[in-house]
Amino acid sequence: MKLRTNLKRTVFALAVTAFCGIAGPALAADALVGDAKAAVGKVSMCIGCHGIEGYKASFPEVYHVPMIAGQHAEYIVTALQEYASGDRTFPTMEAIAQTLSPQDMADIAAYYSSLK
Template sequence: MTIKNLAIAPALLVLAAALTACSGGDTPAEHSAADRGAGHSSSSAGLPAGHIAAGEKLASTKGATGQSCVDCHGAEGNAPIDDTYPKLAGQYYDYIAHALQAYRSGDREHALMSGQAKELTDQQIADLAAYFGSRKSNLRDLHGAH
């Protein structure tokens, strides 16, 4: 080993230790579907950690429009009542969180969603994103479909 390599070695050890601490030592394959939506305190949406159980309850609670999430998006977010409504089950946490934040702020508009999201708190958005992100998805890849 050269003197130059010896000088770099301690820095590499510190970097490796930091990366291991940040990742919690888990590999992506070790995460279940339920983990995908849970505890995203470092998400790009800047929200508190979401709770799947609270999101499940909230998804069935009637909102400002008199509708609940599952009234339009179907049980567990897999069966929308209209082809133009998205399937939410298995969707990325950040996608759901950002969409709800945009509806709440008025940056994104929809006749029903804008009213539904207007009254949601950051915690409720995080909970809904955690819940729907944790559900088994019926989404399918249409790439190559004819």
């Protein structure tokens, strides 16, 4: 009886360890914490459009550029991910988003969400 209980515990412990080894990195990637201070050197490519009130881009058509200061960080990260994957389309944003790492996206989102 004791052997069977120990075997069950061992199998359960191995299963939990395996799950954590597989799911842990994936869950950690979703939970990146952005650093607004780290983004200061990363937002120069954003300021030219998103930092000008009422700015409109003219390629490929006239497009009102949204102000993103104060926007929720999760929204900004999702938008950047969608531009990077092509789920959202705008040539300039696609090109920029595709150069960003997940940590860059989290940092930029933290920076813009901290602005009012």
